[in-house]
Amino acid sequence: MKPVTVRVPAKVNVQLAVGAARPDGFHDLANVFLAVGLYDEVTVERAPALALTCTGPGDDPLPEVPLDRTNLAARAATELGRRHGIEPDVRIHIAKDIPVAGGMAGGSADAAAALVACDALWGTHASRDELLDICAELGSDVPFSLVGGAALGTGRGEKLVPLDVGGQFWWVFALADGGLSTPAVYREFDRLSPHAPAPAASPALLDALRTGDVHTLAATVTNDLQPAALSLFPALKDTLAAGTAAGALAALVSGSGPTTAFLAADAASAENVADALRASGTCRAVRVAAGPVPGATVV
Ligand SMILES: C[C@](O)(CO)[C@H](O)COP(=O)(O)OP(=O)(O)OC[C@H]1O[C@@H](n2ccc(N)nc2=O)[C@H](O)[C@@H]1O
Numbered sequence: 318m319k320p321v322t323v324r325v326p327a328k329v330n331v332q333l334a335v336g337a338a339r340p341d342g343f344h345d346l347a348n349v350f351l352a353v354g355l356y357d358e359v360t361v362e363r364a365p366a367l368a369l370t371c372t373g374p375g376d377d378p379l380p381e382v383p384l385d386r387t388n389l390a391a392r393a394a395t396e397l398g399r400r401h402g403i404e405p406d407v408r409i410h411i412a413k414d415i416p417v418a419g420g421m422a423g424g425s426a427d428a429a430a431a432l433v434a435c436d437a438l439w440g441t442h443a444s445r446d447e448l449l450d451i452c453a454e455l456g457s458d459v460p461f462s463l464v465g466g467a468a469l470g471t472g473r474g475e476k477l478v479p480l481d482v483g484g485q486f487w488w489v490f491a492l493a494d495g496g497l498s499t500p501a502v503y504r505e506f507d508r509l510s511p512h513a514p515a516p517a518a519s520p521a522l523l524d525a526l527r528t529g530d531v532h533t534l535a536a537t538v539t540n541d542l543q544p545a546a547l548s549l550f551p552a553l554k555d556t557l558a559a560g561t562a563a564g565a566l567a568a569l570v571s572g573s574g575p576t577t578a579f580l581a582a583d584a585a586s587a588e589n590v591a592d593a594l595r596a597s598g599t600c601r602a603v604r605v606a607a608g609p610v611p612g613a614t615v616v
Pocket residue numbers: 330333342343344345346348420422425455456457458459472473474499500503572573
């Protein structure tokens with residue numbers, strides 16, 4: 318049986334509207350996801366027992382990523398196997414390019430990729446609905462990593478409606494030194510915004526996506542978690558200012574951070590903003606990527 322490799326993109330939240338904490342501890346969202354061309358690759362092959370390896374860019378080891386059964390990719394394989402009476406005896410290798418704990422849904426991406434890869438390896442032919450159901454069990458961002466493109470996520474972000482997008486948008490991502498814990502950022506949000514109103518998607522933003530109008534998109538992107546992320550990681554303000562000074566049309570924290578995202582007018586201005594951010598000394602690394610791109614796909 319040949320190994321199966323699945324490529325899966327990162328996401329940026331072009332709108333992240335957050336409501337008050339629910340009794341189950343999650344927050345209702347109006348979460349407008351866009352999949353962007355920064356990818357992890359997950360390879361699965363049959364093995365005597367479940368085993369996991371992970372390398373980062375340049376084949377470097379990534380000590381922050383757990384290699385036990387708590388890894389979201391291992392949990393995805395285990396859950397698909399459980400539902401189909403299959404022991405998850407697979408070796409999973411994650412080639413990681415999505416920043417870890419960066420607010421770009423890296424772990425979620427690996428979970429969606431492992432699910433699609435094991436489904437192909439085992440020939441389980443799970444329906445799209447079953448895969449989405451497993452994704453939602455694994456985490457709020459995981460269903461979007463499966464479908465990719467652009468989508469509005471409601472509930473805790475797991476209920477998706479696909480969105481039409483009328484073009485490609487160019488982004489620059491500034492990677493920060495260190496990560497932010499998603500639950501900690503939501504807790505800080507609760508502290509800063511104890512009476513948050515019910516979240517709603519912005520009609521102007523959805524229209525900008527539909528028409529591919531980058532200037533209107535830049536004027537309408539928002540992230541309700543940004544004040545919380547900046548409160549926990551104040552140095553990100555300098556990165557946002559550096560990208561804005563370099564000509565980015567919009568600058569915002571990506572999801573729960575600490576990656577910051579800069580919308581550029583086109584590919585050439587994205588490269589200019591990227592060069593300026595690299596020179597600014599306000600971030601660890603800089604990447605350029607466009608979206609939308611498809612979700613988890615067998616290569
Ligand atoms: C910040 C985002 O990345 C934006 O897309 C997501 O909302 C986070 O999605 P995720 O990492 O898949 O989150 P999950 O693994 O489902 O939940 C992790 C923790 O984040 C918080 N959480 C997550 C999603 C949500 N709608 N409300 C929350 O309060 C909860 O404390 C939860 O225990």
